Amino acid sequence: MTTKLLAQAVGLATIFACTTVAPAWAQSITIAIGSEPSTLDPQLRDDGGERQVNDNIYETLMARTPTGELVPGLAAAVPTQVDATTWQFKLREGVKFHNGEPFNADAVVASVTRVIDPANNSEQMAYYGTIKGAEKVDDLTVNLVTNGPDPILPSRLYWMKMIAPGYSKDGDLAGAPVGTGPYKFESWNRGTDLTLVANSDYWRGEPEIDGVTYRFVTEPGTRLSGLLSGEFDVITNLLPEFTESVPKFAAVRSLETSVFVLGTDNEVTKDPKVRQALNLAIDRQSMVESLFMGYASVAKGSHINPAAVGFNEKLEPYPYDIEKAKALIKEAGAEGKPLVVVGESGRWLKDREQIEAVAGYWAETGLQVTTDIQEFSQYLESLMGDGPRPDSIFIANSNELLDADREMSFIYHKDGAAASNSDAEMAAMIEAARTETDAAKRKSIYDQIQQKGHELSYTVPLFNLQDIYGLSERMEWQPRVDAKMIVSEMKVAE
């Protein structure tokens, strides 16, 4: 809670900071990220390393505040809906790409057309599947057309980077990007580092930090040693244990929620009493303290991200009541029955630790629990394949669109890739909400779905995780909930 307040406060402060004049002295910083961009083309891959760099070079029509609120970016205002499938965007005036091309309706049309072009086979189509095309109305007005009603189109556009129409034809998008953002591409020594410099013509004003060098360091331990030795100013994915060893750190609630999906048609877990018992048997608070050193919070009764549109804030976390859990198991006649816990290791923060700890709690209820930590491709097959659903399977689910639809379609909808239920009624509700353009009605459907999922314990939500960044002594930065590393929001102390 305090971090959230802090995040908001610092978020406001950064917005003010942007409007004040940058100090005369100049500084460059070094950021260590976990993986090198595979390309700098902003429209082809779904690649964390590429995003971390390009988020500073490119901009999108819609943006988010550090706390996750959707606000206009390159759009002059929130879009208006012309009809069920058409959204109209007014664009900001006077914005220029780094190569001098103007940002206008043509740029938007070119960007949308390119990313949805099947020939480009973009991995980002997971976000843009509903978009049919873009039409220029006038120089600063564009209509976006969707295949069906799509209430979350503005959230989707928060991911779509706007490229320069001329440069996208004859320039080197993959190696030397040109955007409208606060930083310009300078150089990329493949395998080693990548440098950006401040864009002095940036439409919001020149950013405070003069230049940024990205270093690609896969190992968390190596990133940490670089921070401790003073080579890096910002490192990603700091382990909670190290918050005391680093000069400074910053934590923020992330997009990820860890959860177990229960197989509602499996022999033992088909009984709602058993599923409820599984939810009651876990002492989540003590796991937060011992495993995450406090840098996580107990999920509030569902696996929907609390920052997402459609999150049901009325639900309460499942309490820890091992006695009741034991009683429920006894009542269900499930004592001594086998329960298989499926998971993976090394993909998400403390995944294995969470899985093993939860399996330990579940064993106390009287069930015969076995843990099956699978190799990642095998795990993916268990999670999303066509085979039989596991009794329970772990996942740290990320909600990039910050909209409840994402987690519901994935885990609650019976045909969702990671769903383990066969509840047709719930699936119908999710589909209805997906195309419901009335915000209040949509929210009420989502509230009902979460209520139902909570009561029937379709999932065992665990924690809303946090992203922790290690910072050097001179850095001042409050990270964002969307995990973007926006350098123009960072400051260097004197």
Next chain:
Amino acid sequence: MATSSTHVPSAAAASGLRGAIAELWQDKAAAVGLVIILLLILMAVFAPLIAPYDPAAQAITARLKPPVWMARGTWDHLLGTDNLGRDVLSRIIWGARATLTIGAVTCLLAATLGTLVGLWAGFAGGRTDTLLMRIVDIQVSFPGIFLILLVVAMLGPGIWTLVAVLSMTNWMVYARLIRGIVSSTRQTPYVEAAELIGCKPGRVIFRHILPNLVSPLLTLAILEFTNIVLAEAAVSFLGFGVQPPATSWGLDVASGRDYLFIAWWLVTFPGLTIVATVLSINLFANWLRVTADPEERERRFARAEAAKRRRRTRGANA
């Protein structure tokens, strides 16, 4: 394991077990090496009895406990616990099992294959010999770890994939050694005589050639064993060898390195165990090599005598 434990006495049997022990005692480093090797083998065999904990058992509340002599250390965990609250000592003890098993099985497979190829080449001679040795040359030029990584990527990581690949990339040295000895032994008068009077090749191999092979083969296998231990550790460290929840020293170093700055013991102890293992084997193998070689033995004896004389004269002068 089997190679090193069962064959050690038989290699020394030439001069009698007691004599061998006395001789070994002269070389303190080798003696210490042998003791450590025997301890490791005992550790591996009796891991379930010795290890205080299940190596995979986690205790979330007892995470990252330092060794007993540190401020926060406890007698419950002599060498501390790791990031999952697993007992470091127990993991090292169980890790010996993984490492020694992989090393022994790999050496056995590689040595068997290498010996067969070497015998075949040495006996057949001519074209077959050239062809087989050419294959050996090709295999020697294989890009070692890269090839292992490629195979692991295709077949998935695991102990048996690792054993198979390591055997396939390590049999050549044995083939070369055996072939060399066989072709030189065949030219010795007594083998030539045996062949002349019509001994069957099988009998020649078993009666006259194999006995000559035992000790060089053993020495080579023991030396190769250290290479396998290091290779296994490296591949496991990279994440392509032994997979959790199984244990291996290399794997433990890998998982401990993220905690290097707050829990030095996670990387240090498994690493030191690898060093101790390889060092002991090298020391012992070195002694064994000299002992098995009459010429070297003579020199060693001469050096020891000279040293004794020096000491005596110095003692007399003093």
Next chain:
Amino acid sequence: MLQFILRRLFQGVLVVFGVSATVFVVTRLAGDPVSLMLPLSATEAQRIAFAQQIGLDQPIAAQFMRFLGDIVTLDFGNSLWQRRPAIDVVFERLPNTMLLIAAGLGSAVILSIPLGAIAALRPGGLVDRLTMSIGLLGLAMPQFWIGLIAILIFAVQLKWLPTSGMGTVAHIVLPALTLSLTPLARFTMMVRAAMIDELNKQYVKTARAKGLGLPRILRVHTLRNILVPFLSISGWELISTLSGYTVVVETVFAWPGLGLTAVQAIQRGDLFLMQAIVFVIAILIVIIGIVLDILSKAVDPRIELN
């Protein structure tokens, strides 16, 4: 000499063919490249299209011929991860690996000769015993472990050197020294043993009796005589460094060479990039072998091939 080189080249071609056959068996027959390279969510149509694209629908013999053809033309397909020709990635990273190996093996060679020579002057003496102990330790220490310890001491505690990456001269010191450890131990022991043998030979004794200074004897006679075994052992170390140790050291120090790239390629299921790396390394090993043989023959013409 020319015949020697030709014969050696032919042998090299055989080696590359052997590697090709092995890689082909491993990647096409034992494993399934389609499910390795395509995401799990790929549709059946995508799978079939991809299988056709890499020629999996053809008979085995035809596949193998195509595979060999690709190798001859150095066309390994596009890297899945970087979306550009895999061979470009390899040639971009190869110089980094070469630089690291040159620095590592170079320092091992330079340090080992004086160390081994000094130790050999008084076998059993203090310097000798110290050198031998350090050598034995050097052979026993896994590079990934000593590299981590070195980072902890020299980069984090003392802050003398950077922890990882490439850039300045300072960046190369720790990875190069880590890489040099094992070869240094081997070289030193080899130099020492060879020197002891040489020093016991009659000509050295005669020369010393004649009153020639030891340094001169060493320079003029002894060192030249140990050059050939030294060449062959350093060639062997070069090959094992290239084909193995670099992977570990580059991973520990985030050194952007072929080894680190190979690990990353595997983590991303990038089979084509991995194949390109394996072949380029194999070809390099062959070339190094040939160059070494020629060098040895140039130094000592008595050497016969096989």
